Amino acid sequence: MRTGEAFRVALDALRANRLRSGLTMLGVVIGVAAVVLLVAIGSGAKQEVEQQVEGLGSNIIFVVPGKFEFGSAPTVSRLTLDDVDLLGRVVGDPGRVAVSVASGETVSVGPREMFATVNGVNANVPNVFDRRVARGSYITPTDVDTRRRVVVLGSSVARTIFGDIDPLGRQVSVAGVRFRVIGVFQPQGSTFGVDRDAEVHIPVTAAQRLFGVERIDALAVKAPTVDDIAPLQGRLVSALQDKYPDEEFSAVTQTQILGTIGRILGLLTLVLTAIAAISLLVGGVGVSNIMLVSVRERTREIGLRKALGARQRDILLQFLIEAVLLCVAGGLIGIGLGVGASLAVNAVSPLPAVIAWWSPALAFAVSAAVGIFFGVAPARRAGRLDPVVALRTE
Amino acid sequence: MTAEVVGGARRELAVEARDVVRRYQLDGVSVEALRGVTLRIEQGAYAAIVGPSGSGKSTLMHLLGCLDRPTSGTLLLGGRNVADLSDAELAELRNRTIGFVFQSFQLLTRTSALENVALPLVYRGVRRAERRDRAAAALEAVGLGKRMGHRPGQLSGGEQQRVAIARALVGEPTVLLADEPTGNLDTRSGAEVIALLGRLNSERGVAVVVVTHDLDVADQARRRIHVRDGLVERDTGALGPGVDPR
Known part of the structure; x- marks a missing residue:
């Protein structure tokens, strides 16, 4: 057949x-x-x-306490602001080191409020990451040094608590403390339904006082070129380990995070x-x-x-x-x-x-x-x- | 193939059984359905195998039709020993030399008369157009030229059995094996079917072997083989009634 x-x-x-x-x-x-x-x-x-990870910018090295491994427990950070200067000397350019200490807090204007990630940063963040301010300006080194209470709002925070009103120059309450709005970020969209614009930046010094901490959570270093990444990773970690002999630190790249x-x-x-x-x-x-x-x-x-x-x-x-x-x-x-x-x-x-x-x-x-x-x-x-x-x- | 004159010179054998035994195992008990049957059926013969139920006549027909193999003894079909053939060769032998007609017609209910008739040619690898032509000719031959597109359900019992006969005929076999072909038919349809078998035998020279316990049906055959208890009890012989075969 x-x-x-x-x-x-x-x-x-x-x-x-x-x-x-x-x-x-x-x-x-x-x-x-x-x-x-x-x-x-x-x-x-x-x-x-x-x-998203690639969109953070190029040649970034993240310096975090503990081991960066899938499954390892998070470590309490003992990094401080002094370490920013230390790493700045290692890189040879203090402007290439960004810093972060973060906490979830309520941001409000009158009766309108929103729960947002409050990120304490230094002035280098726009240099290190591709983060653009749509209106106004970003935090300056002077703002950090003088612990000035100024804030840059994520786009959805600005929309939620100000609506159609121009927020620049106005006062907002961050965790009950008044801050003056100096800028609004460009929108970034959302990932897996999580709004990436529900975030505000304040000077890291102001954030440490607001949260009542001395530590910083993480440091990010922008290497000058791709070829500098590998040697820098080693030098950054050994510089920190010289200072904190009992601690472990990791310096990871986007590629490693992606992996x-x-x-x-x-x-x-x-x-x-x-x-x-x-x-x-x-x-x-x-x-x-x-x-x-x-x-x-x-x-x-x-x-x-x-x-x-x-x-x-x-x-x-x-x-x-x-x-x-x-x-x-x-x-x-x-x-x-x-x-x-x-x-x-x-x-x-x-x-x-x-x-x-x-x-x-x-x-x-x-x-x-x-x-x-x-x-x-x-x-x-x-x-x-x-x-x-x-x-x-x- | 042409039928030679009955009673003429020695003719080719269509089927030959030599001391054929068929034993079954039923629940561990050995049952002998055939206990040594010797039988020769010439080309162009018209024989009836008669006997009471349980006599072994169905088993004999299955063996003659190559649906089954003997436990012992020799069975020759068109000169070829069935024991030497593989399953595939047996299937081919069946396809080319045997035409089956069953008591319950065994037509495929969802297919037209024409396609039912063409079925044996499918397994011979005949092309579709030629199959249709040959099936149509076979249906004409059994008087159903106007019913080709009907399904079995749309045909009477007598017509269905004639479709089955056309299917048995379409491959131009040497032997047509009919198992109680009138068993499910009324008297008139039965008579028509038997007349058709007789006509095909005399006109086309195809050997017809009818298994029946209906003596009216058996009377139409030139030769009667009586089977009882797994043995050939009486055989009127190849040359017709009343002639001693030996």
């Missing part, structure tokens, strides 16, 4: 049991759709984080995809089960076909094609559904979803493989049926 003929027979059989074929396919449809969607969300998340985030997201995507793949497997078992029922139901037909000259492999091929058609059709529908769901997720939810070209291709190949794998056993059973016994079946 020609393969084309076997296709036609298999299609006829599937069409004769539309509802059953549809329900059988559903398992594969859901499995494939879930795989495509989860891979899309995983790749989307990774891409967005990468863009770590990539590993975490990759692992997460893998776990989610594995769960989705299990549902695809269950769908395959469903196909196998229905094919066994189909073989039993059509025992007489199989007997007849054998009596008329069908060989074992003709019958096997017919049922195998039937199983593969079920899975491939289910796979195609699943891909369509998965791509559609990814686009919908992208459009209506904060989660990004990016369809990698390989994931529908892989899903298709896997569903075809599932069809062959789970179709072989019923098809072999059909092919081996004894025609005498099969014809006698009622």
Whole structure:
């Protein structure tokens, strides 16, 4: 028998049991759709984080207390403002060292208030990071030295508490202390639904008094060129360790942060995809089960076909094609559904979803493989049926 | 293939069974359905295998039709020993030399008469257009030229059995094996089917072997083989009723 003929027979059989074929396919449809969607969300998340880390600026080295490792516990910082000068001497340019001490506080004007990240910084932040002020100006070294109570607002903070009023020169209350607005940042958008503009910057000295701390949380150094990054990392850490012999420090680059985030997201995507793949497997078992029922139901037909000259492999091929058609059709529908769901997720939810070209291709190949794998056993059973016994079946 | 004159010169054998035994294992108990049957069916013969139920006549027909293999003994089809053939070769032999007609017609319910008839040619690798032509000719031959597009459910029992006969005929087999072909039909349709089998035998020279316990059906055959308890009890012989075969 020609393969084309076997296709036609298999299609006829599937069409004769539309509802059953549809329900059988559903398992594969859901499995494939879930795989495509989860891979899309995983790749989307990774891409967005990468863009954001890269968007911080180039050649940045982050200096943090403790070890920078996935899974290591955060360490209480013992860095102080003096260390800014220390690192400035190591780099050879104090203007290349930015500093941060942060806390979540309430920012308000009269009855209008908002919970925001209050970041104590020095004047170098716009140099080190690509952070632009849309209106007004940024914090100056004098503001830091004189512990001046001035604030630069993130765009959504300005919008929430001032509305249409121009905030420049006005007073706001940060954690109950009055500050004068000297600038408003350009909007940055949001990541995973988290608003990145719900942030205000104040001079680090003012922040330490406001929070009642001496420490600073982290330092960021902008290396002059890419080639300076590696030697600088070592020199920064050893300078700090000379000063604090009992402490550990890390100097990490964007690439290293990206690597770590990539590993975490990759692992997460893998776990989610594995769960989705299990549902695809269950769908395959469903196909196998229905094919066994189909073989039993059509025992007489199989007997007849054998009596008329069908060989074992003709019958096997017919049922195998039937199983593969079920899975491939289910796979195609699943891909369509998965791509559609990814686009919908992208459009209506904060989660990004990016369809990698390989994931529908892989899903298709896997569903075809599932069809062959789970179709072989019923098809072999059909092919081996004894025609005498099969014809006698009622 | 042309039928030679009955009673003429020695003719080619279509099927030959030599001391054929078929034993089954049923729940661990060995049951002998055939206990040593020797039988020769010439090309162009018209024979009836008769016997009570449980006599082994169905088993004999399955063996003659290559649906089954003997436990011991030799079975030759068109000169080829069935024991030497693989399953695939057996299927091909079946396809080319045997036409089956069953008591319950065994038509595929979702397919038209034409496609039912064309089915054996599918397994012979015949192209679609040629299949249709040959199936149409076979349906014409059984008088159903105007019913080709009908499905089995739209046909009467007699018509369905004639479709089945057309299907058995379409591959131009040497032997047509009919298992109780009138068992599910009323008297008139049954008579028509038997007349058709007789006509095909005499006009086309295809050997017809009918398994039946209906003596009216058996009377139409030139030769009657009585089977009882797994043995050929009486055989009227290849040359017709009343002639001693040995």
